[in-house]
Amino acid sequence: MKLSALGRIALATGIAVLATATLPGTPAAAAPVKRKILPVMVEFNDASFQFPDKVKASTPDTYFGAKSDSAASFLSEVSRGQYTVVPAVPEQFLGPIKLDLSAAGCPQGKINQMTREELTKRGLVAGKDYESLSIVFPAQKTDCPWAGLATLPGPTTWINLYGTASGIDVVGHELGHNLGFGHQGRFLCTGGNLGACKSDGGSSKTIMGGGGWASGFSAPELIRAGWLSGGASLKVTKSGTYTLRSLHGKGSGTRALDIALGGDRLVIEYRHAAGNFDAKIEGVHAYRVPKGSYGASSLIDTTVENKTAGNNAPSNTDAITKLTDKANKVSVAVVSSGGGQAKVKVALNGDSLAAVDASPSKSPTPTPSAATPTPTPSASAATGTEAETDDSEPVTELGSDGLTAVGDRSTTLPLAAGGGAALLAAGLGFLLLKRRRGKHA
Numbered sequence: 001m002k003l004s005a006l007g008r009i010a011l012a013t014g015i016a017v018l019a020t021a022t023l024p025g026t027p028a029a030a031a032p033v034k035r036k037i038l039p040v041m042v043e044f045n046d047a048s049f050q051f052p053d054k055v056k057a058s059t060p061d062t063y064f065g066a067k068s069d070s071a072a073s074f075l076s077e078v079s080r081g082q083y084t085v086v087p088a089v090p091e092q093f094l095g096p097i098k099l100d101l102s103a104a105g106c107p108q109g110k111i112n113q114m115t116r117e118e119l120t121k122r123g124l125v126a127g128k129d130y131e132s133l134s135i136v137f138p139a140q141k142t143d144c145p146w147a148g149l150a151t152l153p154g155p156t157t158w159i160n161l162y163g164t165a166s167g168i169d170v171v172g173h174e175l176g177h178n179l180g181f182g183h184q185g186r187f188l189c190t191g192g193n194l195g196a197c198k199s200d201g202g203s204s205k206t207i208m209g210g211g212g213w214a215s216g217f218s219a220p221e222l223i224r225a226g227w228l229s230g231g232a233s234l235k236v237t238k239s240g241t242y243t244l245r246s247l248h249g250k251g252s253g254t255r256a257l258d259i260a261l262g263g264d265r266l267v268i269e270y271r272h273a274a275g276n277f278d279a280k281i282e283g284v285h286a287y288r289v290p291k292g293s294y295g296a297s298s299l300i301d302t303t304v305e306n307k308t309a310g311n312n313a314p315s316n317t318d319a320i321t322k323l324t325d326k327a328n329k330v331s332v333a334v335v336s337s338g339g340g341q342a343k344v345k346v347a348l349n350g351d352s353l354a355a356v357d358a359s360p361s362k363s364p365t366p367t368p369s370a371a372t373p374t375p376t377p378s379a380s381a382a383t384g385t386e387a388e389t390d391d392s393e394p395v396t397e398l399g400s401d402g403l404t405a406v407g408d409r410s411t412t413l414p415l416a417a418g419g420g421a422a423l424l425a426a427g428l429g430f431l432l433l434k435r436r437r438g439k440h441a
Helices: 005-013 052-064 071-078 108-121 168-178 219-225 420-426
Strands: 033-043 083-087 094-098 132-138 146-152 156-161 185-188 198-202 233-236 240-245 256-261 264-271 283-289 298-301 322-325 330-338 341-347 393-395 409-416 434-436
Touching: 033 052, 033 108, 052 071, 052 083, 052 132, 052 168, 071 083, 071 168, 094 108, 108 132, 108 156, 132 168, 146 168, 156 168, 219 233, 219 256, 219 264, 219 283, 233 240, 240 256, 240 264, 256 330, 256 341, 264 330, 264 341, 283 330, 283 341
Parallel strands: 033 083, 033 094, 033 132, 132 156, 185 298, 233 256
Antiparallel strands: 146 156, 146 409, 185 198, 240 341, 256 264, 264 283, 283 298, 322 330, 330 341, 393 434
């Protein structure tokens, strides 16, 4: 596999590379969705599962099990019942299906094509009988540099299985890509100056940024999916003090403040242990959203320290206290935070934070805005197969043509192999893979 300089840097430093041009903006609120997903176990003519019975036993639990760490339970809880996945077939999965294909060289395009051809032979129609396809295959001979791969957005995930179960950190991460979420990085803005930030690793505040499934998704991702509706996401248009409820908590209330920052957006959330999420995350956090692409947000961190999924840093290590953007005349300060609620001052148009009343402002009625909808279980969202050849090569050139999933430009994004999302925090990093046809020198 040939990598550009950008790709080599991403692998060496753990910086997430975001294809912002391919990520749509805020969608309108969607009706509750049950998306039919079909996990398919595939084998090759030179590679089979070492313990196929164990893989068969673990696959339904990983995707549809009753425990909180199945894909269905995770997505249902994090979306507050607005989105989940359900089995496309009564057996909950198919396979193993033997492909007349060598495992060598990680031929993910051919694996996708041939698997879909086999499903067609069995009378299963994409977009009707199944809306998402998750291809699970043995990793031993593929030499794929990732544990999971996904179209972004799109209907396809590849699970490069190293053991007998991939787990929610891999599967949930890839399904997040299908929803339109990129790898969430971190901007280090020492002192809270938004005019002086540098990219610095992953956010660890979402399963998409190395935080593992127990961090759920971040506020910008929930906005992207349309899961913060009915005033849960508030577009701030005047200076004032605003009250935030915990992002994943129960009940009603404002969960995110969405503030214009020039051509970008600034999203503020409050995190506190709720349900199965955020046991290790606390405090008010901020994200920069480039050009309205909520799926491509990055955490704004004012501290050199970084709270990751695997270290013992305090749960509020990355929490903000004050942010200032002189160029866009925006300032934010946390008045209070804790116990499931936070109060945040926002000063716009150059207003002084000191002049902003510390009493919470009355939240205005949110105004709906037209935007691209979240992929839903319909023929337009999931029909067809990606046009790929076995000669296509993973590259890191952001200008390349992406995978096509019926009208959507899609990017393929991998999750580093051997340990799931938590590896980002260890410095192995995520690498953006774009697909293009033909061989490249």
